[in-house]
Amino acid sequence: MTNNDTATQLLDTAQLLIQKRGYNAFSYKHLATTVGVRTSSIHYHFQTKADLGKALMDRYLAELEQALDNIDRKGRTNKAKLKQFISLYRETEDDGVVCLCGSLATDYETLPVALQRAVSTYLRRCEQWVAEKIDEGVGEGELALSGSSTDAAATLVASLQGGLILSRARGGPPVLDNVQRTFLAALNAS
Amino acid sequence: MTNNDTATQLLDTAQLLIQKRGYNAFSYKHLATTVGVRTSSIHYHFQTKADLGKALMDRYLAELEQALDNIDRKGRTNKAKLKQFISLYRETEDDGVVCLCGSLATDYETLPVALQRAVSTYLRRCEQWVAEKIDEGVGEGELALSGSSTDAAATLVASLQGGLILSRARGGPPVLDNVQRTFLAALNAS
């Protein structure tokens, strides 16, 4: 199943480098030495750094849709689905990196417009999906919420992205565990 | 009151540049042209980029302590104090930039250790102060919380930093308004 061709290796490694060091602190040279090729070979697959970034976000967005589909198919309750969504980020925290999209969002002003749009799309999609689950859960009497679902969804996405970013600097137990407990408590669903 | 000497001008401008573009996408050249000096003049005041970053965070931390003191002295209720704290970040959102510390936290792995330590200190101080206000409010029967105050504090700080970072990319109404409503609702203090 795993694709081991150079293009995929480059995407995998570049994503990790951006999640670790940010878009502007990662370079073709860095990527080349890590993968074991020359920078000119990277340019063959991704003509510019902007192209590489765009390809990364396209793949990342497709993977998000897949993951959400999976959760929607397998999840029983809306609470369980939301927990599964949070655990997506919780795994990223364990890897000691931030979300690709969160990393790019911090460098937003320095990004080519195609990348900016992709980042916006990813974030809006997350918020929309979360709000949907909350609404369904409230409609079915499974969840209770004092406030609007869009408020809660925006806050959850912000705290997940922020939690990942702060986690490395703060140290200690995983920040996203706190985030999950706080979020579920607010839904009377701890 | 305002200090207009070159060093202060450099600090002010560098901080804004980092808040806008991130630590690694801001350069001495960029800073020099913005302030109207040569890069060698910056080196006179701050010998290395790491020195400049450290001076920035030192000042930022001192300003935080001042701001927290101010809130503690002027605030009547703990709810009012927490709102004042949130509004600190809300103003930053209006400026269209992120927190200096949030920006640096994203680039954490690429920072000199002195800067890493300063970032950690800032974040822990914020969490500690927030938890303190929550505890006081709960003790006085002013606030109610289902969950621990440290959980709620870590989540608030994460959602504030995350909210600032996502705000530019997401567009629309201020994210931190949603964060504030969600946070206060969780404290039964909307």
Add this chain to the structure above:
DNA sequence: GTCTATAACGAGATAGAC
């Protein structure tokens, strides 16, 4: 305290051989 000049290096990118 600010300048000019310059060093030493890394960045993204291209041409052309293999």
Add this chain to the structure above:
DNA sequence: GTCTATCTCGTTATAGAC
């Protein structure tokens, strides 16, 4: 597809004149 070689530019940093 990957390589060597090269280009141009931006980066941090230093030496020394004013």
